[in-house]
Amino acid sequence: MxxxxxxxxxxxxxxxxxxxxxxxxxxxxxxxxxxxxxxxxxxxxxxxxxxxxxxxxxIPTPMFVQNPEIAPDLERRIRLLIAEGKKIQAIKVMREARNLSLKDAKDFVESLEQGGTFR
Known part of the structure; x- marks a missing residue:
């Protein structure tokens, strides 16, 4: 070669x-x-x-993602995270569960902190 x-x-x-x-x-x-x-x-x-x-x-899509009206576990989890002082984690969970923007998820979690309703 x-x-x-x-x-x-x-x-x-x-x-x-x-x-x-x-x-x-x-x-x-x-x-x-x-x-x-x-x-x-x-x-x-x-x-x-x-x-x-x-x-x-x-992995099936969770029911609360398919139908936002079915969310008792999500609501409990978000309220528990807020009570534990884990607001950032609550915002993250909310964003992923409902496919929200960061601002919308933050506003939602803050309204729950102020005693708002989940729906």
Missing amino acids: DNMETMDLIAILALVLALLLMLSVFSLKRRVHELESRLAQRDTYGGPSVQASSRTTD
Whole structure:
């Protein structure tokens, strides 16, 4: 083999290695996204109710997300977090449960702090 063939072979091997590394990165990014989704679901449910073996697509959407009128567990959780002085966590839970903006969730939690109603 002459010098040019060796350089071509090295370039091809480098390209294949780069592609394999890129596939690994995409696979890891997908896995991280799945784990983040599962953690968000776990926070929404208020505990470790999501089993480690389930996929994010297997996790049903909570009823209070599907229908905001069905929210007794969410209301209890928000009021408990407020009572414990965990206002930021209450805002986070509210944002995730109702898909609210940060301002709307903050306003909602603050109105509950002032004795407002949940609905």
